[in-house]
Amino acid sequence: MTPEELSAAIATCLQEAADAGELTVPAEALPKELRVERPKSREHGDWATNIALQLAKPAGMAPRRIAEVLQGRLAEIPGVSKVDVAGPGFLNITVDAAAAGELAKAIIESGAAYGTNRGMAGTRINLEFVSANPTGPIHLGGTRWAAVGDSLARIFQTQGADVTREYYFNDHGNQIDRFARSLLASAKGEPAPEDGYGGAYIEDIAKEVTAGCPGILEAEDPQEEFRARGVALMFASIRESLHEFGVDFDVYFHENSLFEDGAVEKLLEQLKASGNLYAKDGAWWLNSTDYGDDKDRVVIKSDGHAAYIAGDIAYFKNKRDRGFDLCIYMLGADHHGYVARLKAAAAAMGDDANRVEVLIGQMVNLVKDGVPLRMSKRAGTVVTMEDLVEIVGTDAARYSLARFSSDSNIDIDLDVLTKRSNENPVFYVQYAHARTRAVGRNAAAAGVERTAFDASALSHATESELLAVLGQYPGVLTQAAAFREPHRVARHLEVIAGAYHRWYDACRVTPMGEEPITDVNRTRLWLNDAVGQVLANGLSLLGVSAPERM
Known part of the structure; x- marks a missing residue:
């Protein structure tokens, strides 16, 4: 089930209870969908719901009385x-x-769709993330948002x-000017400007700019030429880095366009x-x-130029x-x-x-x-996306950045992430997936196939635990x-x-020696493959591969 x-x-x-007059709940208060959750202790059952507490007020009844009405009806469900x-x-x-074990077959039948639902159908979301200035490679903060943002988009x-x-x-503002001056100084063999890069x-x-435009230093406005060409090259490099990291965007919105088209x-x-x-x-x-910000914001400066917030609005x-x-x-x-500022701007409009x-x-x-890394081989001042990927690879980089709450500071131990052991969380999950595939190959070699399915055969304590955490997966996605x-x-993939x-x-899954193949073996193969399916589904949401072998 x-x-x-x-x-x-x-x-x-x-x-049915409402129709029979056992509950006096208004029709509009009856939920079409409700959530069941795993209780903290398995001693309290397989599933729990607080629906009786939610309906107490609209029903005008004590929640325990509502629960007792439902108790009798639920006990009759096959x-x-x-x-x-x-x-x-x-x-x-x-x-x-048997009811618990049916989940293994349901997962296989759902495949990649297991865990999905339509709870946010009809909602159009614009998810803006990374948005690093095109004045240098993506640093670790931007890399974190690339991993978290892309994963969040997939989860939505x-x-x-x-x-x-x-x-x-x-591509509008002082940082681009500083970038252009830095490129021009480098082309002339001069040190970077004091406020440059x-x-x-x-x-x-x-x-690269000079090679593509040999006479650029003799141009009427060489800084403007370096600005246009240099920004294009830097942004192309950023896009390529993101693509190799498994992150592609649907829209690249140019800030400058808001000023050029009069918006x-x-x-x-x-x-x-x-x-x-x-x-x-x-x-x-x-x-x-007036709309909740801690202070009023300058939108047009005294020199007549628009402040940064004008573009934001x-x-x-x-x-x-x-x-x-x-x-x-x-x-x-x-x-x-920006939190209060952007909300206030929306309300003001x-x-x-x-x-x-x-x-x-x-x-x-x-x-x-044990020592923090501070410098990049390429950027010189900060560690970049390329630095992290070069050391640990894309899978480990994406997984490690996505497995922490984004509102917390994190220290990533590179020594752990390069280990092929259970101490390394991405290895631990990927190895579990690879193991399900190895079990599947061994089963095929032994003649065990997913033909018969006897849900009641999945009665071992470890099978009950495994089915329980697989059953929690859809709720984890919703949360x-x-x-x-x-x-x-x-974190839930690690639990699975x-x-x-x-x-x-x-x-x-496979019988020992000369033991005959039974429906227990066949049913356990269903469970094994169900685990592989859920792990693959979850890793895909994090932009991480699910290897067949390790």
Whole structure:
């Protein structure tokens, strides 16, 4: 019995109890879908639901009384062996071995779709992440967002959401000017400007620009030439690095376009007309404190130039005009102020501030031999995506960055990530998948096939544990999407891998020696392959390969 089947059965029991007059719940309060979860202790059953507590207020009944009404009806469902009422009204449900074992077959039949649902269907999400300035290689913070953002997009899609991955291309402002001056200085053989950029990559790009345009230093405005050509080359390098990291974007949005097509000017006039911009000290200010910000923000500076927030507001409006219901910004640790600022800007435009979400990612440190790595061979100042991938590979890099909550600082021990042992979490999960494939090959060689299936044969304690954690997987995906936390998927894959390794040690798929092949062997092969399917599904969401052999 899958969680979905049990949830549907409980919903049916509720409706039948209401129709029979046993519960006085208004029709609109009856849930069409409800969640069942694994209790913390298996002594409390296989599944639990708090639906009785949720319905107490609309029903005008004590939650325990609602639970007791449902208890009698649930106990009659085929496959349910026991229903207990606990505490103020929790329902703990135990299913028989056969009902639990059916999950193995259901997973195989669902394949790559196992764990997915349509809970977010109809929601259009614009997910903006990385958006590193095209003035240098992607550093570790951007690399973390590449891993987390792409995984989150994939998880949203498992819930039926329509997701657009977007990269905000910062090609407007002072940092681009500093980048161009740095390239020009390198081409002339001069040291980098005091506020410029250093590192071997500046020299490489300057040489590439000069090779492609030999007379560039004699041009009327060589700095502008280096700006245009250098930014194009740097951004092409960034896109290639991301692609090799398994991250591709649907939209590359150019910040400069907001200024070139007059979107910023038009928006500012709109805000002035709405009364949400006011003049003070020769500048124009957004009354963002009226909408929850800690201070009003300068939108047009006293010199007449637009402040950075002007582009941010115009960019949000552009996203909404493109039809996105939810705009999620994944920003670095130094952007905490943007949370209230962007929500206030949305509200000032008459939009719903809840259509803006800002996720803040914290710092990443690489540690080798107990010492933090600080310098890059290429960038000179910070460790980059290429540095991390070169040391541990894409799989380990993506997995290690996605398995931690993004709002926490993390130290990644490179010595652990390069080990081929259970101490290395990505190896631990990938090895479990590879082991399921090895078991499958051995079974085929021994003549064991997935023909007969006897769910009641999966009665060993390790099989009950394994089925339990496989059954939790769809709920983990739902929670990962709801809380914007891909690390929940990684951590649960490690739980599944642990349960699988324990089962592997206790239960054989292939018979020993001359023992005959039985339905127990065949049914265990279904379970083995179900584990492989779920591990492959989960690793795919993290952008990590599921190897056949290791």
